Amino acid sequence: MEAVTMPGPQPKHPSTRARRNRTSTAATLSADPDLDAPKLPTRLWHEQTRAWWRDIWASPMAPEYDESDRHGLFALAVLVDDFWSTDDAKLRKELAAEIRQQRQCFGLTPMDRRRLQWEIERTDEAQDRGRRRRQATQTPAQTGEDPRDVLRAVS
Template sequence: MPGPAPKHSSTRTRRNRTTTAATLSAPSTRSKVPPLPPMAEQDWHPMTVAWWEDLWRSPMAPEFDPSDIHGLYLLATLVNGFWEHPSKELAAEIRLQRQCFGLSPIDRRRLQWEIERTDEAQDRGRRRRTSAPKASAADPAADPRSVLRVV
């Protein structure tokens, strides 16, 4: 008895791709950066303002939903508090909160977000790989195993 017929190849393939998978491209340099909300007693720290502008000019910005702005305001408040009075507790909370928005390379990997590579970056990588000096196979000094001896 031969057994059941094999499944068709289209039904055997794994489909582990998540719904968040995306290739992100940098927004235009003219994209609008939403203003930070006014603070009651002080101004925003300059590093927080720079972080906020970088955030909205990053490739992740188009992925933010309008409802995300409130979480980003909360994160900006934490970042501002860290720059005013650095602490491990604030750094840990910032790390946890920024995961929600894909702000670190590991978070983007978890969300399966890839940043689109430009032709220029790919050309630089190719040039770097081709210009790297290669050890000659004929040169025994280039082989680190040449110092090993059988005892």
């Protein structure tokens, strides 16, 4: 029995069918060594908080922050400082939960950056390390070598 084709519209070209789910926040980030970190407000800050603050402003995300973001980062710094300064386990747990919620807004974890569609620019060195790591873990089948080549007849 022969298949019958029904008349109908032609399928769309693949380029017009492709999903375009990129958000307006999508960006490739790179650190700006000339960017100055704002000073933390006057307070006796825990050393871990000061290190966290330096890391944020040295990160590739820092150029994305504008003046209005600094207020939220200052508030987050207070939470981070309280987290490091307390010995109360219950309070520390509550602070950790609030810190997790607040840091999402600033792309401070890999999952947050993924949600914002922020990618950190890859340097040649990082790409080379990844390439070497993948080559070191390849099986003979992946490299095209025949593992039977090592076999020899024994008399």
